[in-house]
Amino acid sequence: MKAPVSTAVAIGVGGVILLGYFLPVPYLTNLRLLLLQWAVFLAAAALFVAALNLSQHHWVRLTNRHEAGTSGLLLIALWGSFVLGLVYPLHSAAVRGLFRFLILPIGVALLGVLTVSLIYAALQMMRRRPGLFSVLFLTTAMLILLGATALPGIGPIPFLSDTLRPWLAQVPAAAGARGILLGVALGTVATGLRILLGSDRPYGE
Amino acid sequence: MANEQSETIRCPMCGKPNPAEEEVCRHCGARLKPLTVDAKARPTADSYPQAGEEIFDLSAAAEDPLSSLDALLSDVPEGEDLLLGEIDVPLPEEEGAPAETDALLPEEEAALAANALLPEALGEAKQTEPLPPTEAAPWPEGTPEEEALAEAFADAGAETPAAEEAAPEAEEALAPAELPSWLEAMRPVESVPEPPEEEAETPMETQGPLAGLRGVLTPLTAAMLNPEERPWVSGRLALSPEHKKKIDILEQLVRDEFTPQALSHPRTPGTQRILRWLVAAVMLLAAFLPLVAPAFRQAALPGSFPAARAAQTVVARLPQQATVLLAIDYSPAFSAEMAAAARPLLADLQAKKAHLVVVSTHPLGPALADNLLTSLPRPYTAATTLGYVPGGAAGLYTFARLPRLLFATNAAGHPLWTGAALARIHTAADFDLVVVCTDDPEVARMWVEQVQPLLGQGTPLLMVVSAQAEPLVEPYYETAPRQVAGVITGLEGGMAYAATREMKVSAYTWLVWNGYSWVVLAAVALMAAAGLYNLLLGWWEARRHPRQPLLLDDTADEA
Amino acid sequence: MTTLIGTLVGFALTLFVLSYFFFRDWVLFRWVMALFIGASAGYAAAIALREVLWPMLLRPLLVLRQPLLLLPLLLVLLMLTKAFRGKVSRWGNVAVAYLVGAGAAVAVGGAVLGTLFPQSAATMDAFNFRLMRGRGMSWGEFVITGSLILLGVVTTLAYFHFGARPQPRRSPRRRGWIEALARIGEGFIAVTFGALFAGIFLAAAAALAETAQSLWLFILTLR
Numbered sequence: 001m002k003a004p005v006s007t008a009v010a011i012g013v014g015g016v017i018l019l020g021y022f023l024p025v026p027y028l029t030n031l032r033l034l035l036l037q038w039a040v041f042l043a044a045a046a047l048f049v050a051a052l053n054l055s056q057h058h059w060v061r062l063t064n065r066h067e068a069g070t071s072g073l074l075l076i077a078l079w080g081s082f083v084l085g086l087v088y089p090l091h092s093a094a095v096r097g098l099f100r101f102l103i104l105p106i107g108v109a110l111l112g113v114l115t116v117s118l119i120y121a122a123l124q125m126m127r128r129r130p131g132l133f134s135v136l137f138l139t140t141a142m143l144i145l146l147g148a149t150a151l152p153g154i155g156p157i158p159f160l161s162d163t164l165r166p167w168l169a170q171v172p173a174a175a176g177a178r179g180i181l182l183g184v185a186l187g188t189v190a191t192g193l194r195i196l197l198g199s200d201r202p203y204g205e
Numbered sequence: 206m207a208n209e210q211s212e213t214i215r216c217p218m219c220g221k222p223n224p225a226e227e228e229v230c231r232h233c234g235a236r237l238k239p240l241t242v243d244a245k246a247r248p249t250a251d252s253y254p255q256a257g258e259e260i261f262d263l264s265a266a267a268e269d270p271l272s273s274l275d276a277l278l279s280d281v282p283e284g285e286d287l288l289l290g291e292i293d294v295p296l297p298e299e300e301g302a303p304a305e306t307d308a309l310l311p312e313e314e315a316a317l318a319a320n321a322l323l324p325e326a327l328g329e330a331k332q333t334e335p336l337p338p339t340e341a342a343p344w345p346e347g348t349p350e351e352e353a354l355a356e357a358f359a360d361a362g363a364e365t366p367a368a369e370e371a372a373p374e375a376e377e378a379l380a381p382a383e384l385p386s387w388l389e390a391m392r393p394v395e396s397v398p399e400p401p402e403e404e405a406e407t408p409m410e411t412q413g414p415l416a417g418l419r420g421v422l423t424p425l426t427a428a429m430l431n432p433e434e435r436p437w438v439s440g441r442l443a444l445s446p447e448h449k450k451k452i453d454i455l456e457q458l459v460r461d462e463f464t465p466q467a468l469s470h471p472r473t474p475g476t477q478r479i480l481r482w483l484v485a486a487v488m489l490l491a492a493f494l495p496l497v498a499p500a501f502r503q504a505a506l507p508g509s510f511p512a513a514r515a516a517q518t519v520v521a522r523l524p525q526q527a528t529v530l531l532a533i534d535y536s537p538a539f540s541a542e543m544a545a546a547a548r549p550l551l552a553d554l555q556a557k558k559a560h561l562v563v564v565s566t567h568p569l570g571p572a573l574a575d576n577l578l579t580s581l582p583r584p585y586t587a588a589t590t591l592g593y594v595p596g597g598a599a600g601l602y603t604f605a606r607l608p609r610l611l612f613a614t615n616a617a618g619h620p621l622w623t624g625a626a627l628a629r630i631h632t633a634a635d636f637d638l639v640v641v642c643t644d645d646p647e648v649a650r651m652w653v654e655q656v657q658p659l660l661g662q663g664t665p666l667l668m669v670v671s672a673q674a675e676p677l678v679e680p681y682y683e684t685a686p687r688q689v690a691g692v693i694t695g696l697e698g699g700m701a702y703a704a705t706r707e708m709k710v711s712a713y714t715w716l717v718w719n720g721y722s723w724v725v726l727a728a729v730a731l732m733a734a735a736g737l738y739n740l741l742l743g744w745w746e747a748r749r750h751p752r753q754p755l756l757l758d759d760t761a762d763e764a
Numbered sequence: 765m766t767t768l769i770g771t772l773v774g775f776a777l778t779l780f781v782l783s784y785f786f787f788r789d790w791v792l793f794r795w796v797m798a799l800f801i802g803a804s805a806g807y808a809a810a811i812a813l814r815e816v817l818w819p820m821l822l823r824p825l826l827v828l829r830q831p832l833l834l835l836p837l838l839l840v841l842l843m844l845t846k847a848f849r850g851k852v853s854r855w856g857n858v859a860v861a862y863l864v865g866a867g868a869a870v871a872v873g874g875a876v877l878g879t880l881f882p883q884s885a886a887t888m889d890a891f892n893f894r895l896m897r898g899r900g901m902s903w904g905e906f907v908i909t910g911s912l913i914l915l916g917v918v919t920t921l922a923y924f925h926f927g928a929r930p931q932p933r934r935s936p937r938r939r940g941w942i943e944a945l946a947r948i949g950e951g952f953i954a955v956t957f958g959a960l961f962a963g964i965f966l967a968a969a970a971a972l973a974e975t976a977q978s979l980w981l982f983i984l985t986l987r
Contacts, residue, residue, distance in 0.1 A: 006861035010868075033606060043596035046846075051805045085807045090572060095572055103537045105978065112974075116484050118968060137954045137958040147508065148697045149507065171913060174913070178916070181879055614823075650879065654874030680886070684882055720973030724972055
């Protein structure tokens with residue numbers, strides 16, 4: 001077997017935690033909470049490692065002069081906000097300024113840009129894939145959009161806003177969504193069990 | 206019986222008997238007699254390229270394939286038809302090379318003769334080893350019978366007739382039940398018999414399809430690793446124009462591999478670019494319209510949202526000075542929509558003097574929570590920010606079971622769980638209400654799966670979600686008993702909640718709501734008009750040019 | 765003054781982002797993206813250190829002397845080897861395995877108790893007569909709604925059933941009745957995806973309206 005230590009760790013830790021769901025033994029409960037607490041530390045360390053890797057990647061690009069300006073700016077922003085986050089507390093003016101004047105305006109505007117891409121994609125879809133399901137998709141989207149707003153001078157569109165839209169959301173769309181959620185849950189169980197049995201080793205060989 | 210055996214050969218491939226005179230097996234077609242070279246039939250000097258004909262030096266190519274290809278190809282006369290090729294393999298000098306070779310060097314001839322005697326499958330693998338010109342081909346050794354066979358082949362090296370005579374004698378010695386050595390090699394390595402001492406120095410393959418075979422792959426030696434000590438191998442190749450074309454293609458492919466290429470941005474056709482600009486202009490116009498032209502502002506509110514009404518009912522039942530767990534689990538991009546959705550609910554909680562305990566599974570969540578709570582008309586001061594819970598589902602489950610395990614103190618070391626509102630909290634079920642604000646259906650699912658089962662009936666779970674998450678949260682609301690007690694969806698959900706509670710909406714939110722309504726209406730108009738046009742156009746094109754069926758389509762298979 | 769400069773910076777950054785409408789992925793847009801990603805990642809790393817690793821692990825270990833925390837500290841150090849290149853990063857596999865094992869166990873437990881059981885029960889409740897009376901539904905509404913939900917869930921799951929039988933001289937196909945159910949399921953999925961598409965657009969529309977509003981307010985301030 002490849003990576004026996006890693007596999008044993010994954011199976012052992014996962015097995016204890018999973019058993020705790022179904023066996024209410026106090027000792028087991030405490031042990032699994034302790035193991036989960038350590039997993040929280042590891043997740044925080046993983047976030048830190050991710051930032052370091054991002055920094056390394058852009059440092060290489062900077063030294064190779066491949067889009068050096070963009071990478072340099074990213075590195076300045078990364079290390080600047082890192083120091084700021086370490087030095088200043090959450091409720092400080094510096095952190096509030098970072099979010100109010102930099103992160104929030106850019107983030108919100110980026111999402112706003114998505115409107116054009118979505119509309120453009122919808123228009124193209126009808127041309128490239130005309131068919132029953134495309135029509136059904138787009139009709140549902142338009143009915144829900146219309147039902148979610150109010151017409152000038154009219155207000156909520158009668159029947160559409162108070163009957164059709166809720167019905168669409170609560171019956172056919174919810175049925176499809178429930179099928180998707182059940183499928184996702186089944187997939188989660190299957191993948192999780194493969195990891196816990198050692199068949200899948202996404203942590204490396 | 207014995208006579209019969211002496212006149213038959215057993216095929217080394219299938220083991221079945223064949224008449225002694227057969228060249229190949231009657232049953233499986235495998236060669237029974239080794240290939241030999243008739244010394245008289247050797248290629249003469251005339252059959253090789255003469256001076257001035259195209260020569261391709263492989264040793265130079267090995268150093269720098271591209272440059273040597275360039276140099277050589279530049280000298281190739283156009284249209285010259287050279288069909289014969291030659292690869293010269295200079296090997297370390299051997300004794301006893303035949304003297305009658307006039308066009309070939311002695312060692313070259315020796316190599317040719319030796320290679321010709323090799324069984325086909327092993328010929329290439331052995332050609333770099335020094336071999337006496339008349340020595341036997343390295344037929345796999347091991348059993349006495351095989352050695353006898355090898356000896357017979359060695360005798361055949363000088364003259365073909367001798368080889369033909371020697372072969373039956375050797376084959377006679379083959380035991381019928383013995384496996385050929387190459388087949389034996391397929392057995393587990395442990396079961397391969399110990400080789401003779403002199404052969405034991407040759408490394409044996411231990412893994413893969415060659416397991417058990419000795420000397421098939423030459424191991425790396427210091428001489429190979431050191432270019433100075435590497436045996437010099439030269440190659441000269443005659444080229445025809447056909448070859449040249451192929452080499453050109455290969456050369457181009459190799460060159461392209463090492464040439465950095467700029468990312469090509471697909472060129473958007475002009476009409477599509479114009480269409481994109483048009484869509485962008487319409488969207489921007491719709492967003493700014495109510496801002497620049499007050500005549501386009503409207504006072505209409507959205508329709509009713511049953512899930513938002515249910516959320517309002519839950520909040521209405523909440524006792525005064527309740528302790529509410531507030532999860533701010535959205536990304537910065539959704540902060541505008543999420544704030545508009547959450548503000549009316551927070552105003553209600555504020556009116557009830559609820560104490561908020563803020564937590565987030567998003568690293569930027571605590572800062573976004575601070576931004577949200579301070580952006581209310583009256584900043585929400587009765588709030589304790591616990592902070593960030595890493596680890597996704599694992600972290601969330603741990604927090605729900607034992608919040609104090611994760612958040613014993615704050616960063617400065619001060620205890621967090623003091624005061625009337627927090628002192629009674631030991632698990633998530635001790636909160637009076639849990640409100641999750643998220644834009645991500647996965648995060649919403651995580652809260653329902655990891656936290657809601659621990660809450661029980663006494664602590665309802667409310668969701669304030671972005672419109673994009675609502676379809677996948679709805680099934681959790683449509684259960685009995687409800688896993689999610691109420692849902693406030695996006696900007697329109699917040700407006701509907703405020704309308705139900707007859708709250709005063711700020712002028713800022715009102716203007717955003719107006720711009721939002723116009724953007725949505727413009728989008729629906731564009732989608733309806735252009736979608737209909739494209740639908741008709743698509744059908745028209747589909748009728749004119751029927752699409753080719755896919756490979757996996759059954760009709761294609763049948764065709 | 766600081767607020768004014770900050771607002772001006774925010775205004776300029778917003779304009780650069782909106783320039784994507786007309787100039788696509790040009791240099792200023794890329795710079796703004798770099799700023800956004802860098803600032804978010806840097807602050808997130810600081811939070812991981814300041815709000816999690818220090819108060820939950822390092823402080824109790826160094827100040828309160830809790831020796832049991834040496835084990836997670838070792839795991840954290842192993843995880844940090846993932847930031848290096850070469851063979852040393854392989855040491856981190858044990859820490860990643862720990863995280864993956866814990867995450868998988870929690871995900872399996874949550875999926876079973878939080879989604880599979882309750883959502884299956886809710887689907888079976890589609891024809892729960894007591895529930896119908898509790899929600900004040902009419903018979904017609906009850907039958908139609910219940911049937912549609914049941915049909916939608918079953919056919920959507922059938923759509924994601926990929927088991928197929930090999931056929932002589934043809935590509936493998938699902939069984940006929942599963943294929944028929946899957947076609948119906950595709951319709952339900954189209955409706956669900958239509959709702960999701962509308963939802964994403966509504967979120968984006970809210971963001972665009974907010975952006976326009978903030979730009980307009982700044983222009984009004986300059987007047």
